[in-house]
Amino acid sequence: MAKVNRNYLKLPDSYLFSRIGKKVREYGAAHPEARIIRLGIGDVTQPLAPAVISALQDAVEEMGKGETFRGYAPDLGYEFLRVAAAENDYRMRGCSISPDEIFISDGAKCDCGNLQEIFGTDNTIAVCDPVYPVYVDSNVMAGRTGEYDRSTGRFRNVIYLPCRAENGFVPELPGEVPDLIYLCFPNNPTGAVITKERLQQWVDYANEHGSVILYDAAYEAYISDEKIPHSIYECEGARTCAIEFRSFSKTAGFTGLRLGFTVVPEDLLVEGVALHSLWARRHGTKYNGAPYIVQRAGEAVYSEEGKRQGQAQIAYYMENAGIIAGELKAAGYEVSGGINAPYIWLRTPGSMTSWEFFDYLLEEANVVGTPGSGFGPNGEHYFRLTAFGSRENTIEAMERIRTMQTGAQ
Numbered sequence: 001m002a003k004v005n006r007n008y009l010k011l012p013d014s015y016l017f018s019r020i021g022k023k024v025r026e027y028g029a030a031h032p033e034a035r036i037i038r039l040g041i042g043d044v045t046q047p048l049a050p051a052v053i054s055a056l057q058d059a060v061e062e063m064g065k066g067e068t069f070r071g072y073a074p075d076l077g078y079e080f081l082r083v084a085a086a087e088n089d090y091r092m093r094g095c096s097i098s099p100d101e102i103f104i105s106d107g108a109k110c111d112c113g114n115l116q117e118i119f120g121t122d123n124t125i126a127v128c129d130p131v132y133p134v135y136v137d138s139n140v141m142a143g144r145t146g147e148y149d150r151s152t153g154r155f156r157n158v159i160y161l162p163c164r165a166e167n168g169f170v171p172e173l174p175g176e177v178p179d180l181i182y183l184c185f186p187n188n189p190t191g192a193v194i195t196k197e198r199l200q201q202w203v204d205y206a207n208e209h210g211s212v213i214l215y216d217a218a219y220e221a222y223i224s225d226e227k228i229p230h231s232i233y234e235c236e237g238a239r240t241c242a243i244e245f246r247s248f249s250k251t252a253g254f255t256g257l258r259l260g261f262t263v264v265p266e267d268l269l270v271e272g273v274a275l276h277s278l279w280a281r282r283h284g285t286k287y288n289g290a291p292y293i294v295q296r297a298g299e300a301v302y303s304e305e306g307k308r309q310g311q312a313q314i315a316y317y318m319e320n321a322g323i324i325a326g327e328l329k330a331a332g333y334e335v336s337g338g339i340n341a342p343y344i345w346l347r348t349p350g351s352m353t354s355w356e357f358f359d360y361l362l363e364e365a366n367v368v369g370t371p372g373s374g375f376g377p378n379g380e381h382y383f384r385l386t387a388f389g390s391r392e393n394t395i396e397a398m399e400r401i402r403t404m405q406t407g408a409q
């Protein structure tokens, strides 16, 4: 008789965004006149840059001709893209990463979720709290987290690293040593960034204890402060303890096109085994590569024109972030993030829980955000707004929040 993977049954409730979607649909059905503004899910709204569109069109043309048609992509991804990424994302920032250490994929979510497969199920994991839900959920599915404890909102075998206002939303080094450590900076959901000194402490800690850091740099393109590291490989010794995830989704608006990559340095050994060879084996066995036309579009992101156009999009979103943070502060909210990240993290007014504030905002302002508690117990009494809306919607949402009945007193 077939048996299900019972680890899936340990996952609490439905995925955060499904619950939000359901609430918004129900509200919309009951109030058809409401013009709901969504500043909740972290999806982009600006169209693809002209340099990307032009590269896509050229690649489509190539696919239509016998001489230039391409079938399956090479296992690691096309060399033209891996070379462009190694040059622009690493060598130009003083990091030593070779094109052969870059594995092209269709996005960071799959890679973050899949990478845990190359580690034994007896590894312990540490995650920030609050955290992007994919890290924990994919480890639950693999049976690495133990049971879910409803009273604490936590899995028993996971080491949670509190990220609160008191530590600037950057976790302290844990006393109990984890085998795998997920870090994400600029952070989703808090919008916090980590200094090079603090990141270096994590790298030193991992090297000293034999832990591996899984570093999610999906939002690195939003960093404007020159002192903040874009990559963990800017730290000394990271090649022997860190894997890095990158995404074209927020860097260049590829959420619908799908492209990302993972860096696994060849020096990264666990129990004498090179993780690079394990990930190459996994990639080659279970994945047939991002589409050629999308990889060409990714290459165009690194062209001079592509860089200029991409930076303009990011500047647009970051101007939204400035508007949101400024308006919320003026209305009396306690706000962080939104400076080197497209996420604004605000404290809910009074003793309102995150979900109470969600309902309140939906009903009073017809604005949708994301309850902080959906990202972990330390997200309770916080709320995330994103800068990815249109300018018009962002301004209107802030006007509505400003004129809501009770404000943030």
Ligand code: PLP
Residues within 6 Å of the ligand: 042, 106, 107, 108, 109, 110, 112, 132, 184, 188, 216, 218, 246, 247, 248, 249, 255, 259, 260
């Ligand atoms: N990592 C973080 C921290 C994210 O917030 C997201 C998307 O919201 C992803 C990864 C997923 O990126 P991708 O679209 O490349 O799958």
